[in-house]
Amino acid sequence: MPENKFYDYLIVGQGLAGSLLAWRLINHGKSVLVLDDGHASASSMVAAGVINPLAGKRFNHAPQIHDWLEYVETTYTQLAQQAKEPFLQWVDMLRLFHTPEQQRFYARLPGQEAIGNLLGGSFPPNQPPQPVQAPLGGFTQHRTGFVRLPALLHFLARWLREHQALHITTVNHEALEISTERVCYGGFQAGGVVFCDGYRSMHSPWFGYLPFAPDQGEILTLAQKPGIDAGQLPDKIINGAQWLLPIDNGMFRLGSTHNHNIQNHQPAREGTEKLLQGMSALLNSPQLLQLVRSEAGVRPATSDRQPFLGTHPSQPRAHIFNGFGAHGSLMIPWYSEQMCRWLIDHQPLPETADIARHGNEVA
Template identity: 30%
Template sequence: MNYDFILVGHGLAGGILTRTLSQQGYTLAVFDTFKANSASRVAAGLINPLAGKRFAKSWLADKFVPFAIAFYQQIEKEFNVKIWQPLPIFKLFSSVEEQNTWMGKSSNPAIQEFIKQVHLNLPLSENINQEFGAIELAQSGYLDVPVLLDILLAALKPPHILINEDFELARLQINPDFISYKQDNNTITARKIVFCEGYQAINNPYFNWLPFSPNKGEVLDIKIEKFPTECIYNKAVYVLPFGTNGFKVGATYNWREVNEQPSAEAMTELQERTEQIIKKPFVITKQSVGIRPAVRDRRPLIGWHPTHPQIGIFNGMGSKGVMMAPYLASNFVASLNGAQLEPEADISRYLKFFKRI
């Protein structure tokens, strides 16, 4: 069986790259095994163009955000499904000093398109601790990532194929002009292979020289009766409406203990930070863990192996894959015809770490 590409992994990055390649007419063999607690399926799917305590514009947000929203809206139209929920983010101020800091930045034209309104004075609320006001963001919201992945998997029909098994590197053979993968009773050949394995890339001998820095993220599902759902609240954690009286709260970042076991420390941290935002009682219904494929310089890792141009990687988007992946997938596919990869995402920036074997 012959294909243009073998793709390994169908999380958020792999799913979006699969979609982009197939839209350009390439044939695909996709290896993926379902994992309920993959980073993609655990994540809230948030697009937040101004991140962190300093309200700094996310890297290339002016490119990534409109491209991503249009990408998800096209899928909604094509499959008649709702996956993208545009919602303003209320980034709550913690103090008068934080208000003043923000007002000093508010005249910056580079971030104006992402600001809907600055609320220096908000009324007393029975639901929210909002005494110091908030900045209300535009072009924000969340993606239902599990539904998106299920849709894209279901769309993998001939001439494409979905192979529900783990990819075994020992079965991969690299030839001068193609690659082949030997199954028990079949051999799959392709022009190229792209690894979209998430944090498991640290175990891939072709790319384990790249500076991945996986981190553990934990989120809570909570229930709150009669709580407003017209926005996402953010102060140290996000509180995001999801389902009937349901909300997601997250997320933690833990580089020290990169495992998939829920921790009491994360539970306590998320609970305490949620109580700093909301005034009403809530019930925790679930605690979930995912391992993010983060990178030391907080930039993705995409491109082609230095000595094996048939082997590519599309990975390393950390907690911002929903925002980054559609644009970068388009850029990655364009590179097949000679376009330049986004320089700050191209793995060639780390060639000094590669040791030729």
């Protein structure tokens, strides 16, 4: 990597946020160097990549949902064409009510014009169109699916290397100098630095003042036992008290737990047991799946559940693109475009995401 080159931006982190931001900036003609520690704490490498525009137990949607979905389609499709391998897979989702309250939340939905195309029909208790247990009934959702995140990040790492734009290192904050003229790190110089370092930004001297709410989660990978009839297991995403995602070749992901009190990447036996118990309440034939592996990661979540985009209040060369919580696959394609416009053209950021909402507190 040429050390005497002056980059437009250093980006810390090659998770989904840093990767898509770097890809867009390079496509806009900017010179970028991504510094990543080999995905040591990448929640993007653990995530199932599920896209669900009506997430949450009340089935609420964000006002920008159609913009987000349009960018999901165009961004991952363009990347798939470049890579000649598919990353995005649309799959309908069966939403199973797990409290009577949810039946009332659902009753409000069909009248809402903005989300009409996201809803399939409902089904009565115990009559789901998939081999699952649905004692309270549920409904079908469209425009749901998943992104094959590890394959996408491996492709983008290769693409960045081809552009001499990826360097594997652990960034030590104390060795990163940000002055009024430039940013320097280990011989690399740049006009600015963008932190896309996931939940570890909460320990940053520049952005540690932001209200991060890291959310550790466990997730399982399961395989269908050999020789069984595939019709005995779902081929749609099943979302009840927890969710089951059919991926390729008889493999499934089952998720996920939430824990705001720990920040490690070690799956614990209790988490695995909790998920397997939940699966028994979800499927008609849970014994047809066997555990392949358990994984854990930390979601870079925020206290107001909105992302962190913007520039440090007193250090104009330090920027952040982070805080995508449990919904990075859905949100990062659109927000990475907004962040590019902010960095390159100073176009205003969406107010709900701009870190200016948290004032000028400096750590």
